[in-house]
Amino acid sequence: MSLSGDMEEYVEVPTVLPAADFDPVADAHALRAAMKGFGTDEQAIIDILCKRSNAQRQAITEAYKKEFGRVEEGSNKNPRDLIADLKSELGGNFENVIIGLMLPTDEYCAKQLHKAMKGIGTNEDVLVEILCSRPYDEIVQIAAAYEKLYGSTLEADVQGDTSGPFQRLLVMALQGLRDNYAYDPVKAEEQAQILYNAGEGTVGTDENAFVEILGHAGQRHAYLIFQEYKKISGKTIEQAMESEMSGELLHGLLAMVKTVHNRPAYFAERLEVAMKGLGTDDDALIRIIVSRCEIDLANIKFEYERINGRTLLSAVKSEEEAGETSGDYRNALLALIGSA
Template identity: 35%
Template sequence: MYSGNYIQGTIFPAQTFDPVMDAQMLGGALQGIDCNKDVLIDVLTQRCNAQRLMIAEAYRNMYGRDLITDLKETLSHHFKEAMVGLMYPPASFDAHELWHAMKGAGTEENCLIDILASRSNEEIFQTKEAYLMQYDSDLLQDIYSETSGHFRDTLMNLAQGTRQEGYADPAMAAQDAMVLWEACQQKSGEHKTMLQTILCNRSYQQLWMVFQEFQNISGQDIVDAITECYDGYFQELLIAIVLCMRDKASYFAYRLYNAIHELGFHNKTVIRILIARSEIDLMNIRQRYKERYGKSLLHDIKHFASGHYESALLAITAGDAEDY
């Protein structure tokens, strides 16, 4: 069912907050001969994003330097990626991840899928603005040049950010369900285009009805039908759209489990999801993770990560409810 349940992150605004004092603590931690990583973790994971941006401004006023630059120059490896990632506003962080997914050696398709299949129209609009500002590049043009085929077409459609909102029409739902069913039977280019158009542009409320109608017509769940009929990243993207419509927390729980267990702890994916969802629904993701896989997300992080990197991931994930 389309989930309207209470959603909760793991990071909240600090109740007693002094950005100048925090900036001093970070400056002291970064300037010493030995960087005090514990202080970085204590400050940056226990403040919400808006507060971290205020700390960065106070840091610049105090030291005349950019906090992100100092973090990058002082830290290393995955711990650096986690600490630096916390300092970006949400749209800037998404833009950063999309840029690096396309501009590295080879395209990281799953990053594109995770972000574009799960974000609202407003989030996508803000990310496109941030992408242009940070990289002087157009997100749609980069997607076009770095991907191909119906996978590219679907990403381009999602990146338009033109999904209907709050609109539901039972008669159209029945029609759309027939189109989806035909698309799974025929698999022609034209049918693939119609399929992705429906999945990318109908409101979540509308898609909920469409998938019910599809089940009635075909006797099959839409995810099973897509899995049978299509393959590759096009299939993965279509399924991600459906799963995010149904329950984003379950989708990200699945992606984290896959990144941790199937890919041998894929650090980029783990860091990206934990940071991006930390103030939205990471507590819900933890709950879905434990329900579905039997072990807590915190347990699996402890098992596969180590040192200050482990401490940082645990601090982001734990919130005020540790559940090992």
């Protein structure tokens, strides 16, 4: 999407759809057969869990518990649990993909956020990717799952782990201060001028002005601001911010801007960053594919090929050839990405 012309609309297209003729009990038995005895049939696990919707995986978990979770009276054994059994049989990045798929998406994202903040240091890239790129209704669900899992609010933990304008940007995303329905061309022109005066038009940068305006602007209104900014400056808002700012605040603001223009393209760029250079950022690769496969991964695939001149499938396969992704881990990713 360019800064000229009308804002494009797109229909979200997933790569993982609910399986037809779904039988959770049959799947539960097939998974148990794949894990019992010597060795594990990893391909059978991929063929089932990577080709079912999240709701179907939850149904399989319940069926597995009913079929195999019974414990004899007086026994000190724990009831058999599908996720526990998968963890005991799998390992490494393959385990991370499969266990990620077994969690409801909001719970999975909540766990990723907690992982990014716990211990020494904070992975700001994960906070940005999850909180600055998603619609507010998704963020509400993630925040609720976070509080249920960890007993503290996501907002409180974000405030405890971040500071300054970056903290304000994340908190605004959590509080849902954007009005996604209102847009005002006159106000957009005024705000574009304020942003120009706060950055390019002065010595130094008033970062708070960018946070307050972009943190409140819904998608349509933000798009008008970006159009007006280019008329004033001759530069895109992205170019202006990249010349005026740096660090996590820049990344957060850019994520908001890019997802206004084209959310799938933003995630396509994130996937390329995860795979380029020496080594693969497996956490990012897994997180994006697992969390978007039932939302818009087909759109992300399209944008990835448009931007990079190669398909996402070929990119993941080339990572295997370089020794970065391999075996069952690679096969699980490819199953989620889909061939078409």
